[in-house]
Amino acid sequence: MRRERQQASSGKSSSAGKGSGASPKGEPPRWRVWMRRLIRWGLGLALVGAVAVAVAVGIAVQRIPSFEELKKSPAGQTIRIHAADGTVFLSLGPNYGRWLTLRETPQVMQDAMVAVEDRRFRYHPGVDPVGMARAAAVAVKNRGSGRRLQGASTITQQLARNIFLSNSYTWTRKMREMVLALALEWKFSKDELLELYLNKVYFGGGSYGIDAASRRFFGHSATEMSLSEAAVVAGLVKAPSRYSPTADAQAALGRAGVVLSVMVDAGVITQAQADSAEPANVQLAAETGQNSARYFTDWALPQLDMLIDEGSEALDVYTTIDLGMQRAATASIQANVPKGVQGALVALDRDGAVRAMIGGTDYVTSNYNRATQALRQPGSAWKLFVYMAALESGYKVDDEVVDEPVTINGWSPRNSSGRFSGAMTLRTAFAYSVNTVAAKLGDEVGFSAVANMARRFGITTPVNTHPSMVLGSAEVRAIDMTAAFAAVARKGVSVQPYGITKVTTADGRLLYQRPAERGQVLVDNWVAAGITDLLQTAVATGTGKAAQIGRPVAGKTGTTSSNKDGWFLGFSSGITTGVWMGRDDAKPVGGLQGGRAPAKAFADFMRVAVARRPVEAFDTEVKLPEWQLEEEDDAYFGAPEEGGGGLTDENGMPIELPYDSRPPQGDAPPAAPPQDDGPVLNQQWIEEQTGRRPPPENGAAPKAPPQTKAPAQPKVVVPPVVKAPPREPARTDGN
Structure with a gap:
């Protein structure tokens, strides 16, 4: 019995030992064995690594020059760095x-x-x-x-x-x-x-x-x-x-x-x-002058990292910049920018090639590129997207809308004149940058539709869908806005700005060649034709008249609240140019409206930029799809406000229009000229100004010489001058 108990006890002990991982008597624990193996392997690998490093160092010593x-x-x-004509204009x-x-x-x-x-x-x-x-x-x-x-x-x-x-x-x-x-x-x-x-x-x-x-x-x-x-x-x-x-x-x-x-x-x-x-x-040495093309090279050259593999050999970089246009851009900004204000300009060719870029008034003083880096509110220039969304949803440029007080989700937009002018066409509302109409259109088509249109046309900065967004409250970059207008000029096909066309080594070996890009269709051509119609009218008769250059121009002004930013963006003869002016600290600037200094800078530049290009008439013939050819019920628009209210452009200047001379309808008495309520909008005059209706033959309005020698450019009829009554100071909220 004693022997059996001893054997049983021995069996239990042995079983417990196996369960706990203990080693047989006289042998070390397994973890110690593995630890020793790891140490031996580590020392072995370290020795091999040390030998390898020593060999590598020895080889490197032999190869290092004296x-x-x-x-x-x-x-x-x-x-x-080469310009578009092959001229080397900068060596870095x-x-x-x-x-x-x-x-x-x-x-x-x-x-x-x-x-x-x-x-x-x-x-x-x-x-x-x-x-x-x-x-x-x-x-x-x-x-x-x-x-x-x-x-x-x-x-x-x-x-x-x-x-x-x-x-x-x-x-x-x-x-x-x-x-x-x-x-x-x-x-x-x-x-x-x-x-x-x-x-x-x-x-x-x-x-x-x-x-x-x-x-x-x-x-x-x-x-x-x-x-x-x-x-x-x-x-x-x-x-x-x-x-x-x-x-x-x-x-x-x-x-x-x-x-x-x-x-x-x-x-x-x-x-x-x-x-x-x-x-x-410490006294710093005086800076030597560096031309404004450095704004362009500072933007373009970092893109080399994405175009070619990194190396140390000398490179020849061929770019899109046109030195003549660049000089004209510099002169136009310096001549027109108000004192203490910065200016930026971007000019794009049809396919997005950057022909000129100004990022500030003086590169030496500040190399911050306001054309590609600064985020500023575009004001009424943003209405480009509002009206394109409206056109795409079924509106036509001749559809009638009503300028009247409107409140959307507690927000009540104001016009720059502080008044309302009643019924008008979409064309007129765009030409004179009427805020209430833009707000109503945005509400009708949906603010998300406007945001989507901006996204389609290359706006990558955050865009909100609050009602006030229709007046340009979202911050944008000048180069992105210019590219959006360039896409309109390209009949609704996307435009991607680029600055480098080719990269070679010093001995001529090709490292990169820009492939041809056809672009993406962003909107149907009838939408592009319609918005081009509106943009051309804005320059011919509206807020952008200062941008006229003697040939067809389409464009839009933009002014933010308190005149913090002034914009003009437009195109002519294949060149699209965007101009922005404002202070870096976003403080108000008296008298800075898009239709003044920015539009003048645009005109000064474009006269030089397109001087050697053929005059091109815009394709504004709208070929509507079948779903838009049916007659629509225009009762939605309502009746115009009686008496009108007088229009001012976004610069606060009165718009001098003739009295309404249309014949009375039905039994209504003839319209009498207003006494003190300001001029009444004459839709006939707008249509005559834009060439959509021939001028009267009875001599009611004298004929003026044509504005341009362009084949399809309309003749301008000068209306009788009507003096508007004194007005309160112009408000530019959103324009």
Whole structure:
């Protein structure tokens, strides 16, 4: 019995041991076995990796040029930019100063660069394990934020990247950078590496090396650099464009203060020296004039990253810009923009080729491109989308609408005149930018339909569907609005602005050729013809009369509330141009309306831009689909308001129209001329002005010479002058 109990006890013990993972007596636990194996494998792999790295470094050492050869090798990429006619109008590339030995380089410059870029430069073998560990910890802390691993590149790694590699951020490039850094440390001394770095690092503005940077920003050699100047220059390496003192002085000064603090922390200067340095008092060299075409190149050249693979070889970039048009654009903006106001202009050819681009009044003073970057409200220029949505839904340009008080979801739009003029055609309402009619149309077709139309025509910025959106409350870019008008000029086919047609290497090898693009049909041609009819009327008789150039022009003005923005967008002879004016701080500008300075700038530019192009009449013949050919019940429109109210254009100027001379209908007495209520709208005169009705032969209105020599251009009949009564100050809300 005792023996059986012992055997049973032994069996239980054995069973328990198997369940707990214990090893037989005398053997180590399994986890220890696996741990030992992992350590052995890890050491083996580390040894193999170390041998591989050593071999790679050894090979790299053999291939790295000598110190003297590296001094002679260029840095950076040279790009020659051609205009549409093939002329080279700008060359971008490295700008070098004199090569400075380490002995010639001021000690403050050496100390500033080492302190801010690689404090352990003198102690690591090219790759800093401490810096890498710190960067890895930051990366773990910021995981999920999409930020790159930063702060681990040593001066030697930066030098390897600047000389041998590209700036693309991939793990493969990073590994090659580390191998090359170890090879450079093996082959050269620390002083040689620092000398190479100081003479080859990029400081922005096309400047490579501290001497080029010093001459570029301060107007003297780097041998004369002060502590304050050294702090400014050393701060540029992290982000040359962001911290450039010529682009953003405040950012540059803030970065210089950081550099001084780091130098104090590193022990290379005292706090008293840092306090005595005054970066704000650094004298910057006067900027040399740079033509306005830089706005265009700043917009176009970043697109190279999407068109060709990154490389370091010299490039020839062929663009769409027309230098004659660019000069005309510059002159038109500078001549017409009010004092203290900025201006922008974009001109597109039929297929979207950018022929001219102005992003501001002075590129040197501000390189901010207001044509492609600024978001501003378009005012009544937005009515392009409202009326296209209305036309697409079934309205016709001659349909009658009523200008009367209207309230939509608690919103009551006002006309610029503060009055209402009763019944009028869609054409007239568009020509004189009547806000109430636009609001009623938007409400009728649906504000989402208007937003959808804007999206179709290339507006990518947020668009709301509040009732006030019909008057242009959504913010847009000038280039997008211009492209939308260009699509109308192209009879409803999409237009995508572009600036680069071809890219080749310096020896002529083709890297990119822009393919022909047919565009997408955005609206039916009868919608495009109808809106072109309205746009032409707006220039011929409406708010855009200042944009007339002696040949057919179609366009639309835009003015936002309190005159914060003034727009004119239009087209003629295959060129579509958008002009915007306003202050960067969006403060009101007295007298800034779309029909004044912007329309005049448009006309000044377009006279030159289309001078050598044939005169083209617009295709405004509307061929309606069958579903629109049936007669419609026009009772919806209601009766016109008796007495009228008088019209003013969006500039607040009275519209001088003849009295209504139509014969009385039925038994109604003849219409008497108004006494003090302002002029009555004469629809017949509008139709005569736009060539849709021949002028009367009884001499009721004298004939005037034709406005243009265009074959299909209507003759203009000058109506009798009617003086309007004094009016209250014009309101431009939404126009």
